[in-house]
Every structure is written in C-alpha cells, then in structure tokens.
Amino acid sequence: MHSDNISFPHFSADPCSSFYQYLASQRPELLPMARWGTLLPQQGLADSPLTSKHLPWPHGTTVLAFTFQNGVAIAGDRRATEGYQIAANRMEKVFQTDDYSAMAIAGAAGPCVEMAKLFRIELEHYEKLDGQPLTCEGKANRLGHMVKANFPMVLQGLVVIPLFVGYDHKREIGRLFKYDITGGRYEDTEFHAVGSGGKDARSTLKEYWKKNLSEDEAVSMALRALLNAAEEDVGTGGPDLLRRIFPTVKLVDRQGVRDVEEPQLAAVCEALLNQQQET
Amino acid sequence: MALPYYVSPEQMMQDRAEYAKKGIAKGRSIIAMEYSDGVLFVADNPSASLFKISEIYDSIAFSGAGRYSEFENLRKAGIQHADVKGMMYSREDVTARSLANGYSQILGTLFSQEMKPYEVELLLAQVGETPERNELYRISFDGSIVDERKFTAIGGRSEAILTLLRKETSETCPSLKEALTLCQHAFERGADPKSSLEGLEVALLDRTRKGRKFRRVPTPEASQILA
Numbered sequence: 001m002h003s004d005n006i007s008f009p010h011f012s013a014d015p016c017s018s019f020y021q022y023l024a025s026q027r028p029e030l031l032p033m034a035r036w037g038t039l040l041p042q043q044g045l046a047d048s049p050l051t052s053k054h055l056p057w058p059h060g061t062t063v064l065a066f067t068f069q070n071g072v073a074i075a076g077d078r079r080a081t082e083g084y085q086i087a088a089n090r091m092e093k094v095f096q097t098d099d100y101s102a103m104a105i106a107g108a109a110g111p112c113v114e115m116a117k118l119f120r121i122e123l124e125h126y127e128k129l130d131g132q133p134l135t136c137e138g139k140a141n142r143l144g145h146m147v148k149a150n151f152p153m154v155l156q157g158l159v160v161i162p163l164f165v166g167y168d169h170k171r172e173i174g175r176l177f178k179y180d181i182t183g184g185r186y187e188d189t190e191f192h193a194v195g196s197g198g199k200d201a202r203s204t205l206k207e208y209w210k211k212n213l214s215e216d217e218a219v220s221m222a223l224r225a226l227l228n229a230a231e232e233d234v235g236t237g238g239p240d241l242l243r244r245i246f247p248t249v250k251l252v253d254r255q256g257v258r259d260v261e262e263p264q265l266a267a268v269c270e271a272l273l274n275q276q277q278e279t
Numbered sequence: 280m281a282l283p284y285y286v287s288p289e290q291m292m293q294d295r296a297e298y299a300k301k302g303i304a305k306g307r308s309i310i311a312m313e314y315s316d317g318v319l320f321v322a323d324n325p326s327a328s329l330f331k332i333s334e335i336y337d338s339i340a341f342s343g344a345g346r347y348s349e350f351e352n353l354r355k356a357g358i359q360h361a362d363v364k365g366m367m368y369s370r371e372d373v374t375a376r377s378l379a380n381g382y383s384q385i386l387g388t389l390f391s392q393e394m395k396p397y398e399v400e401l402l403l404a405q406v407g408e409t410p411e412r413n414e415l416y417r418i419s420f421d422g423s424i425v426d427e428r429k430f431t432a433i434g435g436r437s438e439a440i441l442t443l444l445r446k447e448t449s450e451t452c453p454s455l456k457e458a459l460t461l462c463q464h465a466f467e468r469g470a471d472p473k474s475s476l477e478g479l480e481v482a483l484l485d486r487t488r489k490g491r492k493f494r495r496v497p498t499p500e501a502s503q504i505l506a
Binding site for chain 2: 027121125
C-alpha cells in the first residue's frame, strides 16, 4: 500500500479509539515491538552470552516521581550507557505525553523512546477520534497494555519500565503509577523510582518525602535524589556544571505540565553540591 | 425474460450526482475563513455535543456537511492516515494537501464505482506559519477538489452564503472579531434568519498556539469576541 493514500474508511468491530489497536490490525509492520519480537529469536540473541551488564544497546537509568502539594513531580537523569561506555549524556528520559500527563522510562533506550512516542500519539489519537481526552485512570491503563505488549521483548533483554504521572481533574489530585515488566499497574500515593539507580533514589525519597511538599521543596528533593543515585550508581549521570547538563524535572498540576527551567535547576544543583562539600 | 435496461454512462453519473446533491442540500452549512492569526471555522450546528468541525492533526482541521455517518467515517480515516504518516516520517510531513488528495481519491472512487455515492462535502484547512501559507480545500461528493483563498463554504446553503461573503469581504485579512461577525451575518441572511450564536459551532486553527493549533471556542467566549 502506498503510504500517501488514505485507506478506505476502516469499519472495525472494535469500538475503542486506540491507535495501537489500529496499527496492530491494519499496519502490524509498523509496531516496533511486534517487529523486534519476531526478529530477535531468529538471530539467536536470546541465547547469546550477552547479559544485562554487557548489552550492546544504550540503557536509560534513574527516573523518579512523587506527589507534592499541587500535583505530581517527575524527574530523570540524562545519561545512557552501553555496557561500560557512556552512550549519551544529554538523553531525555522524561516525556510530556499530553497537556496533563507525563511519563519517564528506564530500560533499553531505543524501545523506551519509541514507546513514549507511540503513547503520546495514542493519547492524542483517542482525543481526536472520541472528541474528549481519556481520564487519568484510562491513560494509566492504556500504558499498562503497551508495557504488556512489550513482554516478548523483555524476554530478549529489552526491558522498558515506565513511570506515569497525570493530573486527575475529577479528584483534583496528581496521581502516580508504576508498572512491572508484565504490564502490572500499581498506583502509588507517595513516591517511586526505577532504573539502575532507582534503589538509591528511593532511599533518598523515603528520607525526605512528606505530605504537601511545596514546589521549591519538590524540585530540590528530586535533584537531591538524582544526585545521590548518581553517586552510588555508574549508570546514572549527575549534574554537569561544566557543560551545563542538568537532570530533567517536570511538574504536573491543575495548569498542566511544565518544565523546571535551567537557571532554577542550576541554582538548586549548586546549592546541593555546596551543602555536600561543607559536611 | 426481463432484459436488463441500457442506461448510458452520462445518465448514470447525472443520476448519482443529483442524488448526492439532494442529500447535501439537506445538510447545514459550514464556513471556513482566514483571519489575521489563522483560520476560523463556523458551523450551523444546534447540537452542543455532536461536532461538525474537528482536529485532524497539529495544524489541520476537518469539517463535513451532508450525511453524518459518512463524513464521520472519512474524518476517522483522515485521523488514522495523519497519525500513521506523522509516526512514520515526521509531524511536519503531514499536510492538508496530501489529505485532500486522499479524500478526493476515496470520494471519486466511491462516486464512480459504488451503488450509492457518498452524500458529503468536505472542508479541509491548514494554518501556515505565515498567512500566505494557509491552505483551504473544498472536496465534493464526486472527488472534485477546489483550492480556495480567504474563505469558503460547504453544505446546503453554501452558494447563498458565498455570494454574501464575496460582497462583504474586503481585500485585507480580517481580525478574529471581524471574521466571526462576517460569518454570523452570512448565516443569518444566507441560511437561517433566526440563527443565533448558540446555534453556531465555532473553532479555530490558531497560529499563535504552541504545538496543536486547533481549539474549540465555546459560546460564551464567542460572544465575548463579538462584544
């Protein structure tokens, strides 16, 4: 089929307005997960001596999310590693997915970025076809289905673990969801962190998280957790003051999603590093 | 034994065209008009929940007149096409021109090959980075496609509305308020003298917005614009 032609109106018995379902039924060759799933076993990568430590593809690393006074914050470091090499030091792992939601991902970089891109289209597609956006819960469930569909790739070592945050207009709170590799979806009301430095970030969050954090406290806590994770974990990149590389922090509240700007990130990072020097 | 009647192709096409036109004549009208910051869509639509104007992609909007089920199917096909194309290539590669071509192909094929042609007229607009790069397309039931400037209209009363608009518009690009006033007057005088702002569906492709340019304008906001 030539891609420049609109296909004839597609009368599907499937009533849901899902782009993923549309691709699966009409253009399966475009689904990244489906394609890789069938390719990899033939090439014998499943049985290869490559272990998760020496994977030849870039890996994303520490991402975290937690609730604060006005909503929910989501943050991630910028490093991608390829075995013992640094593949990228400006990688973006936190993505805005629509006006009121964002996701962050840890795992194999390629599939991670592809899933975030597909998920963004999925939400927009639904909104356009249906005339109204999905609810926060609906978005979280949709992402769960996509993680589940990725399971064959997990068996090949291409793990993708997302964190999802969104503002729920009905309940008027920010909500945070974590996933396991099988697509299991768990809501958390406090905080969570995943990736190679996730455990270290979690212990910092555990120590500092409290109810009703202010916005400034939230930014500072997110950076502190990432800083501590970077100190303990080789896969996590700390702030680089020399080259002006800072972690990504996004805040999601009633007004929508916004990035914490670089000057603020730089100031908070410097303050935290100075604090460490003094003690 | 009954012999099949011979019907000349000319007669057959004419019958089909008449049939389609009759269906469209019953449909309410829609106007698309360029204004200083983008493209304004106004539809004669008493329903507050069933929309006639909708977003296809970042800077492209769609509107259909005639049979609802038919243009709704075309709208969905357009969104699917645009989203697939945007994913395969890049978001900038999705253009109203290629969508209009696609619609023209579908409607042309349906008109000449199916028992019953689609009783729809479509309006497709893309807001450009500059006013000169705006695009307006009107696509008819038989797949014929017209590239318009400044304004265009579809639906049952489109001829009357277009005549009025041609008389009233000036050379310069109108502001949002002027454009909305022009459209409202055109509906009042060309289609329905009792038409009120509540019975109009208003939407914009607004160049000044970041990312997705499409935005619906609820009635209270529309009356504020006119005030």
